[in-house]
Amino acid sequence: MKAYLFILGSRDQLAQESPAKLASDAGIATADLMVIDNLAERAVSNDPSLLALFNDSAEYIAGASRPRAAQALLAFAGVDIYAKRIAWKALPYSEQALKDEYGVPWFPVIDRTRCTGCGTCADYCLFSVFKTDSRRESSERIRVDAPLYCKTGCPACSRLCPTGALIFPFCAEAALNGSVDQPQPRTKEDALASLGADPHKVLAERREKRRLIDPEKFQQAEKDRILYSGVL
Numbered sequence: 001m002k003a004y005l006f007i008l009g010s011r012d013q014l015a016q017e018s019p020a021k022l023a024s025d026a027g028i029a030t031a032d033l034m035v036i037d038n039l040a041e042r043a044v045s046n047d048p049s050l051l052a053l054f055n056d057s058a059e060y061i062a063g064a065s066r067p068r069a070a071q072a073l074l075a076f077a078g079v080d081i082y083a084k085r086i087a088w089k090a091l092p093y094s095e096q097a098l099k100d101e102y103g104v105p106w107f108p109v110i111d112r113t114r115c116t117g118c119g120t121c122a123d124y125c126l127f128s129v130f131k132t133d134s135r136r137e138s139s140e141r142i143r144v145d146a147p148l149y150c151k152t153g154c155p156a157c158s159r160l161c162p163t164g165a166l167i168f169p170f171c172a173e174a175a176l177n178g179s180v181d182q183p184q185p186r187t188k189e190d191a192l193a194s195l196g197a198d199p200h201k202v203l204a205e206r207r208e209k210r211r212l213i214d215p216e217k218f219q220q221a222e223k224d225r226i227l228y229s230g231v232l
Contacts, residue, residue: 003034003063004033004053004060004062004063005064006039008038008065009041009103014092014093019033021063021092022061025061025089036053039070040170043109046077050074051078054079054081055084056084061086061087061089069177076110076147082112102170102172108129108155108168110143110165110167114163115138116165117137118162119132119141120157120160121161128145128149129146129157130144151228154225156222158176159176
């Protein structure tokens with residue numbers, strides 16, 4: 001079994017005991033842990049070394065301060081993490097690292113196990129961060145196409161996501177940074193089944209729901225957008 005310790009970025013400060021805890025769970029010496037630093041920066045720069053981390057024949061144990069964020073970053077980099085045999089561990093970290101200021105690079109990633117492809121994020125974002133492809137199915141309709149167009153510090157689109165699928169790894173708020181527990185991954189068959197016998201009707205209903213976004217969340221999202229981008 002191989003063991004990886006993922007560090008999301010320079011402000012992702014794990015508790016001192018975290019590496020030893022992960023090594024113990026993997027049954028190896030702490031010195032044998034493979035530490036993957038600056039995952040967010042490497043993901044946004046399309047670092048090819050990330051694709052080589054996993055193969056289909058091995059088993060892995062992976063630890064991070066926020067596993068959902070680490071998984072979404074790896075998926076953004078093109079790693080098919082849900083097809084691998086990986087046991088994920090949430091490791092203790094210092095929340096102070098995210099309290100004082102946001103971290104960079106600042107951009108959203110998508111938890112594909114939650115995204116329904118509704119398009120709320122793409123509709124709301126003014127900076128062309130997202131791209132919609134109507135030819136694709138379910139969550140694959142939406143992708144983060146231009147991550148660095150995102151306005152640093154602004155998590156507005158994540159507030160409006162009806163399923164909590166959008167993650168900002170360096171946002172101080174637990175509800176937006178991937179601290180929420182990971183649900184079971186959905187298969188493509190699950191996604192198609194969720195549309196039922198009349199997918200056009202279901203998608204029309206989802207579009208209608210977008211008009212009924214929680215007013216408080218919408219107001220906070222508007223405040224975020226004005227604060228961090230100056231756009232009304």
